[in-house]
Amino acid sequence: MAEPMGFYTDTTVCIGCKACEVACKEWNQLPSTNGGVNTLSGDSYDNTRQLDGIHWRHVKFIEQFTETRQDGRWLLMSDVCKHCVHAACLEVCPTGAITRTEFDTVVIQSDACNGCRDCIAACPFGVIDINPASGTAQKCTLCYDRLQSGMEPACSKACPTDSIQFGTIRELRGRAQKRVDQLHQAGEKRAYLYGADEKILGGLNSFYLLVDKPEVYGLPPDPKMPTRNLASGTLFSILGAVLVGFIGMVSFRNRGARAHEERQS
Amino acid sequence: MNGVPSSTYFTVSPEWGWLITLYFFFGGLAGGAYFLAALIDFFGQPEDRPLARLGYYISFPCLIISGFLLIIDLYRPLRFWHMLIESNTFQPMFKYWSPMSVGSWALLIFGIFSFLSFLGALAESDRLRWSAAGRLRPPGAMATVIAIVGGLCGLYVAGYTGVLLAVTNRPIWSDTPLLGMLFVVSAASTSAALMILLAQRAARAVPGLAALHRMELCVLGLELIVLIAVVISLGPVLRAWLNLWGLLLGTIIVLGMLFPIVLNWRKNWLGNLNTTATAALVLIGGFLLRIVIVFSSEGV
Numbered sequence: 310m311a312e313p314m315g316f317y318t319d320t321t322v323c324i325g326c327k328a329c330e331v332a333c334k335e336w337n338q339l340p341s342t343n344g345g346v347n348t349l350s351g352d353s354y355d356n357t358r359q360l361d362g363i364h365w366r367h368v369k370f371i372e373q374f375t376e377t378r379q380d381g382r383w384l385l386m387s388d389v390c391k392h393c394v395h396a397a398c399l400e401v402c403p404t405g406a407i408t409r410t411e412f413d414t415v416v417i418q419s420d421a422c423n424g425c426r427d428c429i430a431a432c433p434f435g436v437i438d439i440n441p442a443s444g445t446a447q448k449c450t451l452c453y454d455r456l457q458s459g460m461e462p463a464c465s466k467a468c469p470t471d472s473i474q475f476g477t478i479r480e481l482r483g484r485a486q487k488r489v490d491q492l493h494q495a496g497e498k499r500a501y502l503y504g505a506d507e508k509i510l511g512g513l514n515s516f517y518l519l520v521d522k523p524e525v526y527g528l529p530p531d532p533k534m535p536t537r538n539l540a541s542g543t544l545f546s547i548l549g550a551v552l553v554g555f556i557g558m559v560s561f562r563n564r565g566a567r568a569h570e571e572r573q574s
Numbered sequence: 575m576n577g578v579p580s581s582t583y584f585t586v587s588p589e590w591g592w593l594i595t596l597y598f599f600f601g602g603l604a605g606g607a608y609f610l611a612a613l614i615d616f617f618g619q620p621e622d623r624p625l626a627r628l629g630y631y632i633s634f635p636c637l638i639i640s641g642f643l644l645i646i647d648l649y650r651p652l653r654f655w656h657m658l659i660e661s662n663t664f665q666p667m668f669k670y671w672s673p674m675s676v677g678s679w680a681l682l683i684f685g686i687f688s689f690l691s692f693l694g695a696l697a698e699s700d701r702l703r704w705s706a707a708g709r710l711r712p713p714g715a716m717a718t719v720i721a722i723v724g725g726l727c728g729l730y731v732a733g734y735t736g737v738l739l740a741v742t743n744r745p746i747w748s749d750t751p752l753l754g755m756l757f758v759v760s761a762a763s764t765s766a767a768l769m770i771l772l773a774q775r776a777a778r779a780v781p782g783l784a785a786l787h788r789m790e791l792c793v794l795g796l797e798l799i800v801l802i803a804v805v806i807s808l809g810p811v812l813r814a815w816l817n818l819w820g821l822l823l824g825t826i827i828v829l830g831m832l833f834p835i836v837l838n839w840r841k842n843w844l845g846n847l848n849t850t851a852t853a854a855l856v857l858i859g860g861f862l863l864r865i866v867i868v869f870s871s872e873g874v
Contacts, residue, residue, distance in 0.1 A: 397743060401672045401741060402672070403657050404656040405660045421662060423651075423657070425674065430585070430743065430744050431741075432586075433743045445650060530581060532743070533743065535748060536671055542740040542752075542753070545752050546733040546737055549754070549755035549756070549759045552796055553793055557613040560786070560792065561617040
């Protein structure tokens with residue numbers, strides 16, 4: 310297996326140009342929204358609004374302004390599949406369509422997916438959705454086809470500020486930590502890395518430098534694996550089945566005894 | 575957590591809507607009715623056999639409906655077999671840790687047992703002129719094995735759907751481990767209710783109906799306890815039900831659970847209609863319960 314590869318996204322240098330979104334759409338030949346009809350969100354400059362089956366990159370615009378709008382700031386973050394080391398989608402996929410590649414990334418094979426949508430319910434980040442053109446669940450592949458040819462993913466290649474950086478996870482983690490230290494020295498004490506260590510789902514192969522709480526960016530503070538409920542859910546179900554069986558047995562056994570008594574009398 | 579009660583609130587909906595809700599209901603009936611029929615076969619009296627047959631008559635058609643609902647809910651229905659066979663390698667596809675994977679196999683295997691018992695029931699009542707099929711009804715050794723394995727598969731089919739919901743990251747569904755238990759118990763109550771309703775339409779009196787009615791009410795009491803446990807186990811996520819869904823859930827508890835139990839005490843309230851009304855309320859309540867669980871999470 311090749312060394313794990315991924316993205317390090319430094320949100321502090323993102324300028325919200327959406328070049329990553331465009332590059333992703335172009336390379337992966339993703340259709341436009343609503344057949345290309347201009348659709349505006351109406352309450353934000355962010356008109357992409359979400360990651361889904363036809364948006365595998367999404368630059369989030371977090372607009373933090375006071376009510377008078379005299380003071381405020383923009384938080385910009387190019388969101389994408391996290392290619393989790395412990396991937397919830399891969400874990401539940403019943404068709405085997407979701408696989409881990411030699412680059413430690415997570416890819417949905419569109420020809421194997423049947424659109425059951427279990428992965429959509431399982432993803433703790435809300436990344437996956439159905440692509441209406443294929444009728445299958447789709448998300449970022451970390452440009453698996455480009456990686457196989459020794460190329461960089463389209464989004465990081467297009468990023469003009471190096472907010473999105475591509476490389477080996479080991480190298481990216483070192484680079485990201487240096488940037489956090491630099492920001493701390495410059496007075497930005499809120500800077501920290503999200504998903505750069507094993508604490509979050511064994512590590513996120515697409516991790517972030519953030520300057521506010523994860524939930525401000527729409528990221529769960531403590532994402533979990535769906536199978537956390539498997540053992541307890543199964544045991545409680547068995548308990549339910551045993552209780553129902555017991556009630557049924559007693560109900561019909563008693564009836565047997567009653568019928569026997571009636572016959573004797 | 576910035577006003578959000580659980581990490582599950584950062585996920586998106588898989589849009590499992592009406593088809594899946596209907597599947598949860600019919601799958602519960604298919605599994606529950608088979609289990610009750612097997613139970614009656616083993617613990618009932620010889621004169622209860624028509625009631626057991628009724629369970630098998632309900633189970634198989636409900637299972638066919640279930641399979642149909644599941645397939646048409648897929649975005650690529652013709653690829654339904656990918657659940658069982660890996661499409662790239664043509665090797666069997668099985669993940670014991672994925673409820674949807676195990677459930678797909680369980681439905682297939684249960685389908686075989688449900689079909690055999692359906693044939694046996696038809697042969698026993700002379701609706702099918704095939705003497706060999708008569709051996710599919712207990713007490714013969716083969717029929718006993720069929721009823722035991724089929725009954726266990728039926729319970730699995732009735733309950734795994736709740737575990738499937740729990741093994742996600744969606745609000746409500748994965749915020750409690752008790753949905754599987756709730757679905758098993760609810761499958762038993764709704765199946766008993768449907769069997770009672772259909773048995774009452776029979777021309778002749780069906781023995782064992784009183785026992786089934788007794789069982790229905792006991793299971794309903796258990797269901798109420800499990801539902802209360804579900805509500806408590808949700809903790810802060812319970813606020814997802816502080817709306818019209820909560821109101822509907824309250825209505826289900828009052829009219830679909832408490833009222834049928836009270837009707838059993840006050841037998842003269844509705845006279846001859848008492849048992850029928852109880853069964854109908856339990857059946858409708860069971861369906862509405864699944865609507866609340868599926869759609870209230872979709873709305874978060």
